[in-house]
Amino acid sequence: MEHAQPVVTEGLTKVYRDFWGRQKVHALVGLTLELERGEIFGLLGPNGSGKSTTIKLLLGLIFPTAGRVRVLGLKPGTPAASQRLGYLPEESYLHRFLTGEETVDFYGRLFGLRRRERRRRTAELLDLVGLDPRSRARQLREYSKGMSRRIGLAQALVNDPELLLLDEPTTGLDPIGTREMKDLILRLKDEGKTVLLSSHLLADVRDVCDRIGILARGQLRELGRVDELLEVRDVVQIRARGLSPEGQKAVVSAAVGAGAEVLSAEHPTTTLEDLFLRVIRAEAERAANPDAPGAAAAADTPGAPVEGEPSGPSDASG
């Protein structure tokens, strides 16, 4: 069990029926999928494509009509499987009358954690998701959407799970929160955890996922590594810093001379997310230290890469 694959489905099918037992919707049709340990898998698809159904089946909230599903080698929904699993729902479906601290403590109890361990874990997780001490003592009904997502994530991590199911994890988060969420997901991967996330925000998926699957009308239409799926094999992109206009012309000429069709030769743009983050962080630095000359300069430099995040052309399609 310890080394079983995190998620295995074989011909997984789910048909929703109405009160009288008549077939209503074929939500999922013959999904066969395997997740590797330590990978981040993105489940993509339009509304009604079967993403949420897949996640509910993996959680054991609903039961398959046909096919087989195993989570960490166990039947979904059993306490043994749930013990090693973390789940962040699409919206933070939590008791709104509990405070942030009480929420994490409550879910810690459900995992059978002892009082001392729960206290330590609660403080640790609330720090991790960035909830300040004042917010922790407020009831969730007073939380903004972003704060609710953070507390939702904290409850999902309370048991230090091996497998995390994240349904639209960045929904409702501002760009900073989105970036922090993505950083956190990558960090969890570094810790050896397996993450399955579903999202509409394709850029987010691309930023963090190792592999993706695309569902459409309940069927898996595409499955593979992100870089392989997105690779445009007949287009070569050369990126260089400090190339003069003459040098640029020479490169283009060489390409034409080699029989290639030059599609574009231009300065790459950064992502809007990077630009936003740079501006906000510079503003924060300026507020913290108004005399620092570099702060303003950093904000004024277009195209400067964000730390640890190489920038690239926003349009990769060629």
Added chain:
Amino acid sequence: MPTRRQSASDASAPRRPRAFSRRAGAVALVTFRQGMRLRLWLLAPLALAVAIVSDLSAPRFDPVFDAVPAAIETSLLVMTVLAVVVGVFFATYPTPSEMDTKVAYTLLTKPITGMEFALGRFAGLVLLLAAMLAVVGGGSYAYIRMRARAVRALAAERLREARPRAMQPADLNPVEAVARDGPLATYRYRRADAGPAFAVRFAEPAPEAPGVAWVVGQSGMRLRWDLEATPLRRYLASGPSRLRLALVVHRPPAAGEEQKSPEDQEDRQGREAGEERPKVIVRLADPEREGERMGRAAGRPPALYEVTVEVPATGIVEVPVVPPAPTRAEDALIAPEGGGLVLDVLATGPRLAVGARAHAVTIVGPSDETAPVAAAPTVEAAHNIVSGRSMLVGEPDLPRQMAVFRFDDVPAGRIVGDRTAVEVRYSLDAFSPATIESAAQATFVRPDGERLVLRFTPEGHRPTLLYMERAFWSGGPLEVRLECLSPDDYIGLVPASVRLRLTGEPFLLHYAKGIVHVLLFGAILIAVAVFVANGISWFVGIFAVATIFALGTVGHVLLTYQPIGRSAGWLTRHLSGTAAWTWVVDHLKLQGFLPPDSFVMGETVSWLSLAAAAGAAGLISLVFVAIGAWVIRAREVGA
């Protein structure tokens, strides 16, 4: 619908009992918090205010004797309503709301079993109800104590103004007892272990007739034989039959007349034209349908036939019995169709006592074949006088019916002070000329035959306290005989009419037991609600709880409706009438878990009875919680 099953290989995670209680405790705590943060706790002070205002504004028949029982009754009623509010309206709320707000999506993906969830929810709701009952109960207790102080002062004032009563010395006056001990001191009673049984007390000289069971006229009492197992119906199928009765008659002489032997009386009757012989009423009845006599359904044959016959000096009476026929047979009994079959003999007037021994009845068939009935008659109250009450009629110089109560074995350590108080509660019924100062007599009889006779004036709607010196009785068995001494007056008695005042638990503990009963009642409602609400919506949940409530009541009514009980064969033979059966039937309707009616009047709730109620409530709750546990894990969430 596909269901979730847990295979042995899936259950690899350790499920230790402590982890179980931790998880169930987490759900309990969150449920409790939900109730508190929805400000449900505000209902507690509100209920307390309602209880106090209702009690203050309600009229009292007698402020000395009614004030405390009424305050207790009102507070328990309000707490019961609170239990219904929490047990039905709130208990059906959390789970459906978690489904609606999709909190269940998060909750049920955690390693929690259905039992942990359902049991936790149940415990949280019970905890919430217990907290609210503690607030209302605590406040009510303080209020009742305050009322008790006022009542004591009022009793003292009334005692100062009271005129001396001719037959009732001051220390028998219940007002005096309230003034001295306070009304709360009366909440330590034990009802008689047996009674009322009935016997006849004869004015001197008493007839020497060993083994005879007696009834006197106008007392509503009767001698009864059960003829269901006899061949009477078989004989009747062949033709008219007879009942031969060997009766003993005692008719004391009128004033100035000497007592004569029966033979002398017969001679006199032969000599003195016009003098009536003693008469008895003989009945054949279906005991289950006896009550129909007053309002019989049209078209149904009567359930009771009777004839009045003269008793000759020999005491042997023969009554013809004919098969059921459309027309009434004069001077003959008709056996009621179907049902049970009993034979009753009643005396016809206050001057007459009629008795019979075992082997007094013989059934004579159409061909003069005979079937003796070996059983002795039982002395019973007539069904159609006052339901549930047995009436005593008083004629000081004539044979009198008396009610006998018995205490089996009272521990000496529970006797209060130097004098033991016996409380007698009775009702001067509508049959009584009511407001007259009637006279009654209580006789306390020790096992060694030593007697203490007290005469007193019963006062309607009030208890009478009768005291025995410790020197006379200080524990052990005790018999209490009650007689009515006033001609044409009646005393109604029920099994709880005679009670013994004992030491024991303080009023606080007594009251707390009542609150625990309310909590048990609420806990069952909550368990039902948890079971229903786990699978269905809030509205349907309330409807279903009401249905289960009603089903229990209907079950109770059906089992206590005698024709059904009788058709349930072995139940009737083996269980019906036993204390356990009565307890089960009473608790089948959920109201049976509330404090008994006698609780308000101060009867002690025994620990055994409380433990039995708690055990039954726990068991019932566990069954419903287990069903709820299965439902929560068997249904699809968010399908």
